[in-house]
Amino acid sequence: MRALQILAGAILLGVAGGGVMLARHAARDDAPRPAKTTAPRILSRPPIAAPSPTPTSAPFVVRRILDLKGPLKHGDFVWDESDAPGGPIVITVDLAAQVVSIFRDGYEIGTAAIIYGADNMPTPLGVFPILQKDADHVSNLYDAPMPYMLRLTNDGVAIHASDVRYGNATHGCIGVPTGFAKKLFAAAKLGDRVIVTNGKTMALGQSILG
Numbered sequence: 001m002r003a004l005q006i007l008a009g010a011i012l013l014g015v016a017g018g019g020v021m022l023a024r025h026a027a028r029d030d031a032p033r034p035a036k037t038t039a040p041r042i043l044s045r046p047p048i049a050a051p052s053p054t055p056t057s058a059p060f061v062v063r064r065i066l067d068l069k070g071p072l073k074h075g076d077f078v079w080d081e082s083d084a085p086g087g088p089i090v091i092t093v094d095l096a097a098q099v100v101s102i103f104r105d106g107y108e109i110g111t112a113a114i115i116y117g118a119d120n121m122p123t124p125l126g127v128f129p130i131l132q133k134d135a136d137h138v139s140n141l142y143d144a145p146m147p148y149m150l151r152l153t154n155d156g157v158a159i160h161a162s163d164v165r166y167g168n169a170t171h172g173c174i175g176v177p178t179g180f181a182k183k184l185f186a187a188a189k190l191g192d193r194v195i196v197t198n199g200k201t202m203a204l205g206q207s208i209l210g
Helices: 178-187
Strands: 077-079 089-094 099-104 107-113 126-129 132-138 145-151 158-161 174-176 193-197 207-209
Touching: 077 178, 099 178, 107 178, 145 178, 158 178, 174 178
Parallel strands: 089 193, 158 174
Antiparallel strands: 077 107, 089 099, 099 107, 126 193, 132 145, 145 158
């Protein structure tokens, strides 16, 4: 079996019990905004985040990685549920690689290039349960649409559809292409875990949670 390098993050903020509370602006929602960035135009292979296990986490082992035809570019996504069994959903986000992946029972069924928080409003690292779903959400702070919103924190950090292009950033949210956001919204449910990391490697078949 060929070895795979899977990117993951280094900091856990908490799992279950309502997620984590962040020392940030209360009820903050998000909209894409231009930002200075040195991010590359072509992104690396989708990562699999690997935070340290916690006692309350259920087991999660990576069993399949999608075979991409080439590197992801901003706005690209791949979705393929073929041969993937039913089971729990876990979503990983790696800020270093600028990629999100969704796994069902350990099988990667979708991956996309992302944009994320920059400058003075970074995207937080940690393990977050999905707290709210709203397909037609509008930011009450920026009065901007956030389609297919999956809320991760009580102060407004979320995954949502966005204009994913080179040079864009968010106010802390994770922006994904609209087509991917729609599929992710349909697949995910309240309580599913989202692991946000910033780069670390592990081997295929290792336990990510549990």
